[in-house]
Amino acid sequence: xxxxxxxGGGLVQPGGSLRLSCAASGFTxxxxxxxxxxxxxxxxxxxxxxxxxxxxxxxxADSVKGRFTISRDTSKNTLYLQVNSLRAEDTAVYYCAKGLxxxxxxxxxxxxxxxxxxxx
Amino acid sequence: xxxxxxxxxxxxxxxxxxxxxxxxxxxxxxxxxxxxxQKPGQAPRLLIYDASNRATGIxxxxxxxxxxxxxxxxxxxxxxxxxxVYYCQQRSNWPLTFGQGTKVEIK
Numbered sequence: 001x002x003x004x005x006x007x008g009g010g011l012v013q014p015g016g017s018l019r020l021s022c023a024a025s026g027f028t029x030x031x032x033x034x035x036x037x038x039x040x041x042x043x044x045x046x047x048x049x050x051x052x053x054x055x056x057x058x059x060x061a062d063s064v065k066g067r068f069t070i071s072r073d074t075s076k077n078t079l080y081l082q083v084n085s086l087r088a089e090d091t092a093v094y095y096c097a098k099g100l101x102x103x104x105x106x107x108x109x110x111x112x113x114x115x116x117x118x119x120x
Numbered sequence: 121x122x123x124x125x126x127x128x129x130x131x132x133x134x135x136x137x138x139x140x141x142x143x144x145x146x147x148x149x150x151x152x153x154x155x156x157x158q159k160p161g162q163a164p165r166l167l168i169y170d171a172s173n174r175a176t177g178i179x180x181x182x183x184x185x186x187x188x189x190x191x192x193x194x195x196x197x198x199x200x201x202x203x204x205v206y207y208c209q210q211r212s213n214w215p216l217t218f219g220q221g222t223k224v225e226i227k
Contacts, residue, residue, distance in 0.1 A: 047216040061215045105211040106154040110163035
């Protein structure tokens with residue numbers, strides 16, 4: 001059974017940092033594209049970042065480019081999102097999501113989300 | 121960036137009725153479009169990918185059509201569990217983008 005479990009969210013001051021983790025089970029990260037998607041309270045979905053199945057391709061929304069870094073540890077089958085220089089507008093539930101295949105950036109499994117709150 | 125505009129914002133219908141949701145792209149997305157359903161407090165669920173392919177386990181009452189800039193999600197006969205928010209998403213160009221959502225509510 002495919003499962004994605006996020007952790008690492010919390011309350012952080014503006015300018016602060018966090019590392020979000022997504023532990024995957026039931027499949028191998030290196031066989032699928034993966035992504036982070038966020039949702040601000042009461043708002044719609046916003047794609048944040050993606051990593052290719054090979055790990056060699058990483059992609060970012062303009063709103064987070066230069067501040068967020070996606071990575072993975074295949075030995076732990078875990079996806080990460082390092083979030084730096086946080087702003088109030090980064091407050092959201094962050095979901096990790098599994099791609100439909102190596103190359104299809106549609107998302108068929110999602111975690112339960114981890115809440116990041118940026119506030120002083 | 122491809123901007124996806126969904127309409128209507130809210131659709132008020134009764135169980136058993138047909139729902140037609142629209143997603144318009146600011147430039148061609150070819151057939152690289154998906155639809156998701158999201159219920160309160162839950163993660164999104166993939167319904168349709170590549171414009172017209174149903175994802176695993178999705179009932180046949182959900183269908184997708186379109187290409188280029190105009191896409192449609194149709195729910196042939198609304199079941200009580202279909203009242204939710206629906207999002208489209210394109211993978212044609214980076215960055216990936218989602219539409220702003222259409223809420224299907226009970227009339």
